[in-house]
Amino acid sequence: MLFLTLLLLVTASLCWAQQPYQPNGEVDLIPVSGKVYLLRSNSRIGNPNIAAFVGTDGILLVDASFASFAGKVTAKLKELSSARIKFVVNTHWHGDHTGGDEWFGPDATIVARSKTRERLMKQGLLEDNGRLLATKGLPTITFDSDLAFYFNDEEVRVIAPPPGHTDGDAIVYFAKSHVLAIGDYFFVDRFPVIDVEESGANLEGYLKTIKYLIDNFPSDTKIVPGHSAFWPGELKVSQLTDLKAYYEILQDSITSIRRRMAEGQSLEQIQKSGLPERFNAFEQRPRFVSAAKWIESVFNNLKSIGTKTQDHRLKN
Numbered sequence: 001m002l003f004l005t006l007l008l009l010v011t012a013s014l015c016w017a018q019q020p021y022q023p024n025g026e027v028d029l030i031p032v033s034g035k036v037y038l039l040r041s042n043s044r045i046g047n048p049n050i051a052a053f054v055g056t057d058g059i060l061l062v063d064a065s066f067a068s069f070a071g072k073v074t075a076k077l078k079e080l081s082s083a084r085i086k087f088v089v090n091t092h093w094h095g096d097h098t099g100g101d102e103w104f105g106p107d108a109t110i111v112a113r114s115k116t117r118e119r120l121m122k123q124g125l126l127e128d129n130g131r132l133l134a135t136k137g138l139p140t141i142t143f144d145s146d147l148a149f150y151f152n153d154e155e156v157r158v159i160a161p162p163p164g165h166t167d168g169d170a171i172v173y174f175a176k177s178h179v180l181a182i183g184d185y186f187f188v189d190r191f192p193v194i195d196v197e198e199s200g201a202n203l204e205g206y207l208k209t210i211k212y213l214i215d216n217f218p219s220d221t222k223i224v225p226g227h228s229a230f231w232p233g234e235l236k237v238s239q240l241t242d243l244k245a246y247y248e249i250l251q252d253s254i255t256s257i258r259r260r261m262a263e264g265q266s267l268e269q270i271q272k273s274g275l276p277e278r279f280n281a282f283e284q285r286p287r288f289v290s291a292a293k294w295i296e297s298v299f300n301n302l303k304s305i306g307t308k309t310q311d312h313r314l315k316n
Helices: 002-018 067-077 114-122 203-216 240-262 267-273 277-283 291-305
Strands: 027-033 036-041 049-055 058-062 085-089 109-113 141-143 147-151 154-159 171-174 179-187 222-227
Touching (some): 049 067, 049 154, 179 203, 203 240, 240 277, 240 291
Antiparallel strands (some): 027 036, 049 058, 147 154, 171 179
């Protein structure tokens, strides 16, 4: 009987591991710090976050989630304030972060890097079969260097990093609240997407930007990642120490792949042997990027720039 019970438990666990992501179709909300809140959309194809900055001047959003979630995001925001959404800042062009721009665009000013606007106009929403945004959903203010403005009695800094996750990334810092909204420079417990072909991504730039954030912002800074834990995983506020740990484990994986490349191993050989056991948690479903895909991404990036490229690991 004990053996049968254990067998059933193992079988159930294996079946669950193969199940597709089962979202609840809702939007979760938690306070982050000061006037900043985090909203997580539980879509069947992902769980993008929005940072909402709420105050007497109105509401500023960092990212807009999927188009299909915009109404639910608006309803959730009404639990916080009846103020109007005045600004939407896009961290990059991917549709899970920009699809809602069409909903907010008629009343809010959409701000983004010029490359983000360009890709939205030419490539559209990849997550929505390449559908092009209506004009009302396109950014009307673009920039390519750091900028700052004042809203809700707080300085809002918008950082324009070099190509990393895409070639049009933006990071937003709320100076008084000590909150960084960093888009897809942080996937909680998941390997990141380094999309070179579609987005002009750059692995070295991705790592440099994360290191810059760790080195240049207060130790008590809170982080709004592009993607938190999958529902029904607990939605938590991330800390700068979490970003540092993420950076470290990415560097560890890259060091492992680089070493085997230097030994002459092929992509297929490295994928077959896989990553060390400590990376198993990143491979658990649901996931965006499997270990094999991450190995391929790192392999191709290192091959293009040379395996001896500088290691940007933090000093102990």
